[in-house]
Amino acid sequence: MSIEHTDQSTATAGASPQEDESPRPGTAPQSGKPGPGKTESGEAGSGKAESGKTGPGKEGPGRAETKAGSEKGGKGSDRRIGAERLSAFRELSRAMILISVRDKATVFFLVVFPVMFLLLFGTLFKDGATAHAKVAQVGAVQLLDSVHGADRAQLDKVLSITRTRDEAEALRKVRKGDLDALIEQGKGNTLVLRFSGSDQVKSASVKGIFNSLLQQANLAATGKPATYTLKSSRIEDQSLKPIQFLTPGLLGWAIATGAVFSSSLTLVTMRRKRVLRRLRMAPISAGSVVASRIGVTMIIALVQTVLFISVASTPYFGLELTGNWWLIVPLVICATIAFMSIGLLTGSLAKTEEAANGFSQLIVLPMSFLSGSFFSLDDAPGWLKAVSQAMPLRYLVTGSESVLTRGGGILDVLPTMGGMLLFAAVLATISWRFFSWDDA
Amino acid sequence: MTSAIAADGVRKRYGDIQAVDGVSLTVETGEFYGVLGPNGAGKTTTLEILEGVREPDEGSIELFGLSPWPRNSKLLPRIGVQFQASAFFDQLTTRETIRLFASFYRVGVRRAEAMLERVGLTDLAGVHADKLSGGQAQRLSIACALVHDPELVFLDEPTAGLDPQARRNLWDLLRDINAEGRTVVLTTHYLDEAEILCDRVSVMDHGKILKTGAPATLVRELDDKVRVSVESGLVTAPAMCELLAEVGAGSVAVEDDGVSLTVATNTPAPVLSVLAEQGALRGLEVRGATLEDVFLQLTGREYRA
Numbered sequence: 001m002s003i004e005h006t007d008q009s010t011a012t013a014g015a016s017p018q019e020d021e022s023p024r025p026g027t028a029p030q031s032g033k034p035g036p037g038k039t040e041s042g043e044a045g046s047g048k049a050e051s052g053k054t055g056p057g058k059e060g061p062g063r064a065e066t067k068a069g070s071e072k073g074g075k076g077s078d079r080r081i082g083a084e085r086l087s088a089f090r091e092l093s094r095a096m097i098l099i100s101v102r103d104k105a106t107v108f109f110l111v112v113f114p115v116m117f118l119l120l121f122g123t124l125f126k127d128g129a130t131a132h133a134k135v136a137q138v139g140a141v142q143l144l145d146s147v148h149g150a151d152r153a154q155l156d157k158v159l160s161i162t163r164t165r166d167e168a169e170a171l172r173k174v175r176k177g178d179l180d181a182l183i184e185q186g187k188g189n190t191l192v193l194r195f196s197g198s199d200q201v202k203s204a205s206v207k208g209i210f211n212s213l214l215q216q217a218n219l220a221a222t223g224k225p226a227t228y229t230l231k232s233s234r235i236e237d238q239s240l241k242p243i244q245f246l247t248p249g250l251l252g253w254a255i256a257t258g259a260v261f262s263s264s265l266t267l268v269t270m271r272r273k274r275v276l277r278r279l280r281m282a283p284i285s286a287g288s289v290v291a292s293r294i295g296v297t298m299i300i301a302l303v304q305t306v307l308f309i310s311v312a313s314t315p316y317f318g319l320e321l322t323g324n325w326w327l328i329v330p331l332v333i334c335a336t337i338a339f340m341s342i343g344l345l346t347g348s349l350a351k352t353e354e355a356a357n358g359f360s361q362l363i364v365l366p367m368s369f370l371s372g373s374f375f376s377l378d379d380a381p382g383w384l385k386a387v388s389q390a391m392p393l394r395y396l397v398t399g400s401e402s403v404l405t406r407g408g409g410i411l412d413v414l415p416t417m418g419g420m421l422l423f424a425a426v427l428a429t430i431s432w433r434f435f436s437w438d439d440a
Numbered sequence: 441m442t443s444a445i446a447a448d449g450v451r452k453r454y455g456d457i458q459a460v461d462g463v464s465l466t467v468e469t470g471e472f473y474g475v476l477g478p479n480g481a482g483k484t485t486t487l488e489i490l491e492g493v494r495e496p497d498e499g500s501i502e503l504f505g506l507s508p509w510p511r512n513s514k515l516l517p518r519i520g521v522q523f524q525a526s527a528f529f530d531q532l533t534t535r536e537t538i539r540l541f542a543s544f545y546r547v548g549v550r551r552a553e554a555m556l557e558r559v560g561l562t563d564l565a566g567v568h569a570d571k572l573s574g575g576q577a578q579r580l581s582i583a584c585a586l587v588h589d590p591e592l593v594f595l596d597e598p599t600a601g602l603d604p605q606a607r608r609n610l611w612d613l614l615r616d617i618n619a620e621g622r623t624v625v626l627t628t629h630y631l632d633e634a635e636i637l638c639d640r641v642s643v644m645d646h647g648k649i650l651k652t653g654a655p656a657t658l659v660r661e662l663d664d665k666v667r668v669s670v671e672s673g674l675v676t677a678p679a680m681c682e683l684l685a686e687v688g689a690g691s692v693a694v695e696d697d698g699v700s701l702t703v704a705t706n707t708p709a710p711v712l713s714v715l716a717e718q719g720a721l722r723g724l725e726v727r728g729a730t731l732e733d734v735f736l737q738l739t740g741r742e743y744r745a
């Protein structure tokens with residue numbers, strides 16, 4: 001008879017091969033996505049005949065010389081003057097980044113605030129299931145007293161058992177939360193376990209431990225060797241550790257909030273300040289404006305991801321990443337696009353920033369609570385689960401939990417990513433009906 | 441050769457308001473064209489329809505023979521627009537803004553810097569757009585409209601809010617680009633400005649063009665009286681009337697407000713000689729009709745909503 005169920009040390013040991021060499025996807029989305037060459041060739045090369053010849057060439061050192069002299073040409077001279085030509089897509093992206101970074105409120109709400117949340121929740125739930133559950137044993141309990149030797153040592157690893165005779169006092173301590181449970185011998189062969197429901201994680205683990213103890217004892221009583229022995233898998237053990245689900249949950253929430261609000265508000269502000277209209281009068285494609293915005297939002301989301309994982313991986317919180325954790329990068333990218341499409345919708349519907357804020361909140365708030373960001377949906381009623389399944393955040397949370405902490409592979413998240421992109425396409429199509437470049 | 445702008449029967453309605461009511465106009469390449477009119481006359485709406493920002497309810501527009509609506513990316517590099525209200529990213533500096541716009545047209549950094557210099561904003565290159573004064577923002581907006589040396593420039597009240605120095609510098613700039621053969625279309629409330637700059641102006645009101653022509657022609661057509669005034673007290677008004685009647689100076693109106701004695705006449709020559717004979721030329725001022733008189737005659741004097 002052995003208590004494998006709660007063996008934390010073996011659980012964590014081989015959990016995540018600490019691959020420092022694993023691919024670090026830094027700026028991949030930028031270089032891979034629409035490059036400057038593509039976005040410009042469509043429009044800028046056209047124009048009058050003289051400039052048309054220049055074509056959408058790359059900026060080269062040679063060009064600087066050719067154009068240097070024509071600063072003050074007459075009518076019809078080549079307008080592509082000056083030493084270094086600027087790429088529209090690069091400059092737009094730069095502008096978008098500067099706009100985000102220079103807005104102190106944005107930086108706070110997108111980066112600082114979510115990390116504060118992680119620190120807060122992480123610390124609050126830190127001692128959840130990992131540490132000893134404190135159990136008071138009132139009087140003699142045969143089940144516990146009969147465990148000796150190595151098995152006893154195993155048991156002590158997960159439970160710290162104190163013996164007492166004062167049942168009332170022990171009960172009071174459980175109520176106050178000083179103790180996690182008390183156990184006593186009931187009538188006949190029953191065992192009475194009393195615990196407080198306030199800490200669900202701990203009470204669940206205490207229940208689990210005693211259940212397995214009981215089953216083993218029952219089995220032993222039959223005198224036969226165990227036909228089945230339960231070996232809990234590593235993953236379940238880890239899922240007990242709150243940081244393992246807090247990280248993906250809160251990260252998903254942070255990314256969703258950031259992407260929805262920033263795209264919605266930027267859209268409305270740009271429209272209200274007539275920047276959209278002005279951009280439309282410039283020979284750049286709507287695609288390059290959208291792409292630059294998407295690029296910047298993705299960078300922010302990836303910064304959030306890196307920050308979250310770094311903070312959660314500190315020894316203090318002790319997040320353990322599983323093998324394919326890098327899959328979080330494509331997952332986050334797809335999710336960002338999905339969330340931005342929500343922002344596009346609310347920003348298209350709203351005329352003012354206040355309205356955009358309200359519309360976005362109307363979607364983000366229920367979505368956050370229904371997507372398992374803050375608490376598990378396992379016990380939620382069926383219709384609520386159904387609602388949550390229509391929201392991309394739910395998929396980001398489960399998907400990132402899968403790849404970050406449950407050893408999920410590419411096949412686990414590929415359908416999720418496809419679904420997110422499909423969601424974005426649908427919402428973008430709907431938004432287009434309400435979208436306007438102009439206030440009036 | 442196709443005209444820079446050819447618009448025919450353009451109409452635009454906002455609810456109950458007929459903002460543009462059948463505007464037809466032609467602007468030749470290289471022309472400097474002004475649109476005048478009281479507040480709410482429909483100047484901005486007309487300009488926006490010509491630029492291709494708005495869709496007209498009716499009518500046809502061609503810029504260089506091409507339709508600006510729907511958004512025509514062949515046309516965009518050839519035109520420059522400045523809106524009545526500036527449109528910038530607040531968090532970008534002056535320099536970042538002009539460079540951003542330069543990049544849209546694939547124009548170099550040097551040119552962007554030169555443009556900044558040209559509108560006198562080099563010293564404010566590091567200031568965020570939302571911290572610029574009204575006139576400074578206006579100048580940045582103009583710089584953005586001109587950074588790519590467009591063939592056709594639309595400026596909606598470019599000198600509104602500019603100080604006299606900036607206004608004259610902008611005049612120079614606009615005259616320069618016009619001298620290069622580029623077409624400039626602007627709206628303004630400063631009639632002296634229109635008179636000085638424009639080859640032709642249109643006076644608009646209630647969405648219609650009331651009159652179009654060279655400023656000098658319009659003034660001449662007005663056939664208004666010339667006002668000759670001298671210091672008061674050199675000769676009395678009744679005496680002046682008598683003297684003018686003696687020489688047969690035609691219909692005149694003489695008026696003395698205690699500061700100056702003013703004679704309004706169609707034939708200033710005899711008036712001047714009479715004044716000279718009397719030795720009453722101190723403080724002499726001769727003022728002909730201006731575009732302002734044309735404007736007021738066409739649009740009336742009452743306030744506009």
Ligand SMILES: Nc1ncnc2c1ncn2[C@@H]1O[C@H](COP(=O)(O)OP(=O)(O)OP(=O)(O)O)[C@@H](O)[C@H]1O
Pocket residue numbers: 440454457458459477478479480481482483484485486524
């Ligand atoms: N987006 C809009 N929605 C509704 N009405 C509008 C809109 N834009 C302009 N108008 C109305 O159309 C009329 C013409 O406006 P417009 O802006 O063209 O005048 P304007 O000649 O440019 O005036 P100003 O000299 O004050 O700039 C006005 O009565 C105005 O109230």
Ligand SMILES: [Mg+2]
Pocket residue numbers: 483484485524596
């Ligand atoms: Mg106007």
